[in-house]
Amino acid sequence: xxxxxxxxxxxxxxxxxxxxESIKMTSGLSAKxxxxxxxxxxxxxxxxxxxxxxxxxxxxxxxxxxNVGDLVSLIQARA
Amino acid sequence: xxxxxxxxxNPLYAELQWLPRTPExxxxxxxxxxxSTGCLGREIQALALHALDLNQLTKLAKVIGxxxxxxxALDPLVPFRLAVLSNSTIDxxxxxxxxxxARHGIALDVIQPSYDQVAQEALTPDxxxxxxxxxxxxxxxxxxxxxFKLSLGDAESSSATIQGVIGYLQxxxxxxxxxxxxxxxxxxxxxxxxxxxxxxxxxLPGTLRAMIxxxxxxxxxxxxxxxDVLFDVASLAETVGLADWHDPQIWNMAKVPFSxxxxxxxxxxxxxxxxxxxxxxxxxxVLDLDNTxxxxxxxxxxxxxxxxxxxxxxxxxxxxxxxxxLDLRQRGIxxxxxxxxxxxxxxxxxxxxxEMLLKLEHIAVFQANWNDKATNIQAIAEELSLGADAMVFxxxxxxxxxxxxxxxxxxxxxxxxxxxxxxxxxxVAGGYFEAVAFANEDLKRADxxxxxxxRTNLQKTVGGVDAYLASLDxxxxxxxxxxxxxxxxxxxxxxxxxxxxxxxxxxxxxxTEAESDPTVFTLQVRLADIFGDNGMISVAICxxxxxxxxxxxxxxxxxxxxGRKVENMVLRETLKHAREAGIHKLIGTYLPxxxxxxxxxxxxxxxxxxxxxxxxxxxxxxxxxxDADPEIAPMNVVSQGFVTDREKSFVxx
Numbered sequence: 019x020x021x022x023x024x025x026x027x028x029x030x031x032x033x034x035x036x037x038x039e040s041i042k043m044t045s046g047l048s049a050k051x052x053x054x055x056x057x058x059x060x061x062x063x064x065x066x067x068x069x070x071x072x073x074x075x076x077x078x079x080x081x082x083x084x085n086v087g088d089l090v091s092l093i094q095a096r097a
Numbered sequence: 098x099x100x101x102x103x104x105x106x107n108p109l110y111a112e113l114q115w116l117p118r119t120p121e122x123x124x125x126x127x128x129x130x131x132x133s134t135g136c137l138g139r140e141i142q143a144l145a146l147h148a149l150d151l152n153q154l155t156k157l158a159k160v161i162g163x164x165x166x167x168x169x170a171l172d173p174l175v176p177f178r179l180a181v182l183s184n185s186t187i188d189x190x191x192x193x194x195x196x197x198x199a200r201h202g203i204a205l206d207v208i209q210p211s212y213d214q215v216a217q218e219a220l221t222p223d224x225x226x227x228x229x230x231x232x233x234x235x236x237x238x239x240x241x242x243x244x245f246k247l248s249l250g251d252a253e254s255s256s257a258t259i260q261g262v263i264g265y266l267q268x269x270x271x272x273x274x275x276x277x278x279x280x281x282x283x284x285x286x287x288x289x290x291x292x293x294x295x296x297x298x299x300x301l302p303g304t305l306r307a308m309i310x311x312x313x314x315x316x317x318x319x320x321x322x323x324x325d326v327l328f329d330v331a332s333l334a335e336t337v338g339l340a341d342w343h344d345p346q347i348w349n350m351a352k353v354p355f356s357x358x359x360x361x362x363x364x365x366x367x368x369x370x371x372x373x374x375x376x377x378x379x380x381x382x383v384l385d386l387d388n389t390x391x392x393x394x395x396x397x398x399x400x401x402x403x404x405x406x407x408x409x410x411x412x413x414x415x416x417x418x419x420x421x422x423l424d425l426r427q428r429g430i431x432x433x434x435x436x437x438x439x440x441x442x443x444x445x446x447x448x449x450x451x452e453m454l455l456k457l458e459h460i461a462v463f464q465a466n467w468n469d470k471a472t473n474i475q476a477i478a479e480e481l482s483l484g485a486d487a488m489v490f491x492x493x494x495x496x497x498x499x500x501x502x503x504x505x506x507x508x509x510x511x512x513x514x515x516x517x518x519x520x521x522x523x524x525v526a527g528g529y530f531e532a533v534a535f536a537n538e539d540l541k542r543a544d545x546x547x548x549x550x551x552r553t554n555l556q557k558t559v560g561g562v563d564a565y566l567a568s569l570d571x572x573x574x575x576x577x578x579x580x581x582x583x584x585x586x587x588x589x590x591x592x593x594x595x596x597x598x599x600x601x602x603x604x605x606x607x608x609t610e611a612e613s614d615p616t617v618f619t620l621q622v623r624l625a626d627i628f629g630d631n632g633m634i635s636v637a638i639c640x641x642x643x644x645x646x647x648x649x650x651x652x653x654x655x656x657x658x659x660g661r662k663v664e665n666m667v668l669r670e671t672l673k674h675a676r677e678a679g680i681h682k683l684i685g686t687y688l689p690x691x692x693x694x695x696x697x698x699x700x701x702x703x704x705x706x707x708x709x710x711x712x713x714x715x716x717x718x719x720x721x722x723x724d725a726d727p728e729i730a731p732m733n734v735v736s737q738g739f740v741t742d743r744e745k746s747f748v749x750x
Contacts (some may be wrong), residue, residue: 034152037159058188061351066152069358077346 019097024090031070035063045087071097109519110337111358113365115511115527116148116200117502123153131160134167138174138204143506145200151193151360158192161199165206174204175375179367180231180279181207182215182269184242185354193364200365201372202486212352215242219272227276233374234273235282235328235367236266239354240289240309248303249293255303259311266316270325281325282370285313287334287342287355326533328370330363337362369531379509379529380483381546382425383474384418385492386436386443386465387656390455391415392517396442396595396656396692406452414517418491419454421521426459429542430530431481433462435473435490437659439595439694440465461547467695469562469660470497471504481546489529493517494657495628496569503565563731566661569626571732573663575670577739578612578619585633586621589653594692597653598685598699616641618674622667624658624732634658635667639675642684647675649685656695662730668703669729670736675722682719689714703727 029043036054041047049055055063067089068074073096083089108114120126123144130140141164144157164171177198181187191207198205210218210225215238218226226234243262248254270281288309292298298306313331320327334342337359344356355363372378387394392404392411404412405419426432432455436443443465447457457463462480464473470492478485486507492498498510511527513520578586583605591602603611611617622635635654639647649671654663675683685700687693701707704727705718 034156037156058186058351061347061353061357062151062155062189065347065357077350080350 019094021090021094024093024097027070028067028086028090031063031066035059035066043086045090046085048085067093073097106341106356106358107337109514109523109526110362111341112150113148113361114514115523116146117512119147119149119153123147123149124156127156127160131163134169136170136172137164138171138199141171141199142174142202145196146506149196149361151189151357154193154196154361154364155189157196157199161195161204165204171204174199174202175377176204176206177233177371177375178206178208178229178231179371180218180226180229180234181209181237182218182226182234183237183354184213184215185237185239185348186212186352187237187354189351189353189357190237190360190364193360194367197361197364197368198371201368202377203368203372203375205368205371216269216272219269220276221272222276224276227273230277231279233280233282233326233371234277235284236269237284237354238286239284239330240286240305241354243286243312245305245308247293247305250301250303252302255308255311258303259308259315262308262312263315263319267319280374282328283316283320283325284328285316285331287331287339290339290343326370326374328367330366333363333366366528369528370533373531373533377486378531379430379489380487380542381431381433381461381477381481381489382422382530383433383435383477383488383490383508384422385470385490385494385497386434386438386446388493388517389415389491389520390419390422390434391446391450391453394595394656395446396438396695397592399594400445400450403446403450405446405450411517412452414520416452416454417518417521418524421524423454423459425530426543427540428530428532428535429539431461431483431543431546432459433477433481434460434464435470435477435492436465437467437470437656438465439692442595442692461543467659469500469504471501471562474501474505474508483546489524489527491520491524493520496626499569499628500562500565503568504561562660567731569628569661571624571626571661571730572735573666573732574623574625574735574737575667575739576621576623576737578608578621579738580612582621582633583608583612586636589633589636589655590651593653593655594690595656595695596659597690597693598649598696599651599688600690600693601651601688603651611638618647618671618678620667620670622663622670624661624663631655631658635663637667637671639671639683645680646682646684647671647678647680649683652685652699661732662728664699664703665727665730666732666734668725668727670734672722672725672727673736674739681722683722683725685718685720687716687718 025043032041033039036052041052064080071093079092126144130137141161149157191209194207195205208226208229208231218224244265246258248258266283273279273281286309288306292306293304298304301307317327342355342359347353347357384390392415393402395403405415406412422432444457446453447455462477464477474488474490478488485505489509490501493513501508502510509529511524513523587605587608611619618639620637621633624631624634636651638651640650642648685705687697687700700718704725705720707716708719709717
């Protein structure tokens with residue numbers, strides 16, 4: 019799947035999950051950069067991504083995620 | 098959003114399919130709400146009445162919270178304060194509960210103490226829960242929260258374990274009763290999927306499954322008649338399937354007690370339980386008849402043609418709806434009928450069809466007429482002295498459902514799948530008649546309402562029908578008869594009884610003859626709208642009469658599109674072609690039959706003048722083409738396949 023396409027789709031998902039339109043998608047974006055990105059919202063984010071891309075991540079894959087770039091690579095490898 | 102392909106679940110439950118899909122403008126409407134002050138309850142409820150997913154529920158809950166914080170009134174939502182005590186992470190679930198409660202007319206305020214403080218909160222007099230004076234406390238506990246200890250084959254220890262669990266729950270209840278006197282809501286326990294022996298688990302004392310069975314049974318007994326409430330999560334989990342319910346991965350990662358995909362479902366069930374405690378359960382079921390109570394259209398298919406018999410797959414699906422309606426009536430739900438039909442025709446199956454389970458004596462109010470259904474349901478509510486918010490309306494036709502939702506938003510209108518076999522299940526999944534108690538008086542309630550129901554004639558109609566019709570984005574397509582449409586034309590000509598002016602039946606060769614006769618004007622009419630393509634819904638044939646006149650030989654329409662002013666548009670199209678052909682007068686005939694009383698005033702309504710009436714009831718009508726201008730209906734018009742007069746003479750002479 020095309021990387022820019024994944025970023026676009028992720029942008030929509032972030033908007034939906036964080037209820038915030040101004041989040042800019044970059045590979046380095048991580049929890050400390052976004053207000054409200056706590057452990058629970060993180061779970062909701064992962065669940066929404068899984069549903070949107072019709073994939074299921076393993077527990078260790080989720081644990082290794084550091085930033086949006088990691089998430090994009092993971093989606094690319096699976097979708 | 099679509100279901101995850103990796104983990105497909107039954108979408109009726111995972112996606113709340115009895116609710117309409119979330120509209121495109123959901124986020125925009127939410128944003129407007131977030132920036133508004135004043136009374137937001139109605140719009141919040143309107144948004145909540147869609148099949149919202151977890152993110153949408155979370156966002157709606159945020160707006161509700163903000164409105165409450167700003168002191169905004171949430172009327173007409175009824176306040177309810179619920180404390181939730183749980184051994185798991187309910188942070189994802191609480192916002193879903195708040196938003197789902199709005200769907201059921203409740204402004205829910207959730208008290209949520211810290212994680213896994215169940216006993217401390219219940220037993221300490223000045224705990225967060227007890228000092229907040231909740232209306233009810235929900236013990237959202239699953240099997241992992243309770244002291245289950247395997248004692249395989251040991252009936253005595255097994256029984257002691259069960260008593261231990263029940264004793265623990267009773268201690269919690271005692272704490273709440275003593276300290277805040279709130280109603281306690283106890284959840285039954287969903288058994289985990291992983292068995293130890295297999296089938297033997299159910300029979301052998303001391304297995305987890307056997308002990309959970311025991312606890313659920315005893316819990317139901319001690320809650321019954323106590324004034325507290327049982328929330329049957331075990332049954333909910335079994336309904337969707339235990340393997341879908343339990344998701345060990347999300348438990349391990351975040352201690353979410355069941356699959357995230359089922360949070361909207363669970364939250365709706367909490368909400369309907371709380372709403373039932375506030376007396377918000379629905380009290381009456383209004384049934385459509387054609388293709389809902391029976392298969393087919395009584396006015397067209399007749400008593401022998403409708404499907405309502407055992408041994409016929411479609412008939413059995415509709416019988417299942419009748420059986421459900423009767424069972425609901427037995428527990429006190431009032432039944433009513435709203436059908437677009439002639440009254441006598443609609444009553445006939447109830448009186449004469451031997452396989453009908455529903456009889457006229459079961460129906461408190463019977464409204465069969467040609468009014469719009471919002472008007473009828475309003476009248477039913479008035480006759481029963483119930484509010485529109487006490488009614489559920491069941492209809493297979495999405496246009497009727499949409500109209501009632503639009504004009505009477507307080508009425509609950511479940512979406513239905515295409516397959517009637519799933520109608521009964523879908524109606525039940527909506528949980529409209531959720532009850533937390535049952536009294537002997539309930540058994541007599543349906544009779545009581547029935548005795549009080551007066552038969553009234555409908556005078557006023559509910560406004561706004563035209564605006565609704567315009568919102569359907571209808572496209573009407575006119576074509577002359579052709580080979581492609583012929584089979585359906587022949588079918589309509591030979592089947593339509595109600596909206597049929599002359600009821601003349603023609604064979605395939607006769608239709609072909611009309612099709613190729615240049616002196617005969619033929620019309621096949623299709624209608625599409627936002628719900629899809631209705632296919633061919635009207636047919637007309639005009640034959641040359643006296644010089645400069647057309648005799649309307651045949652004019653019929655499917656009753657499915659009744660009330661959309663299709664007939665106006667058909668007349669406009671006919672007039673257009675009449676002018677082109679140099680015709681100055683249209684002659685119409687109404688030939689009365691047993692079935693077509695519906696169209697006795699058809700020509701009068703369209704501006705024709707009556708010129709003759711016979712003893713048989715036959716009437717003759719005429720319309721001068723020149724100045725005729727029937728009212729335009731809100732739809733796009735496509736006219737195609739007609740040859741101009743010049744081409745016609747080229748082709749045919």
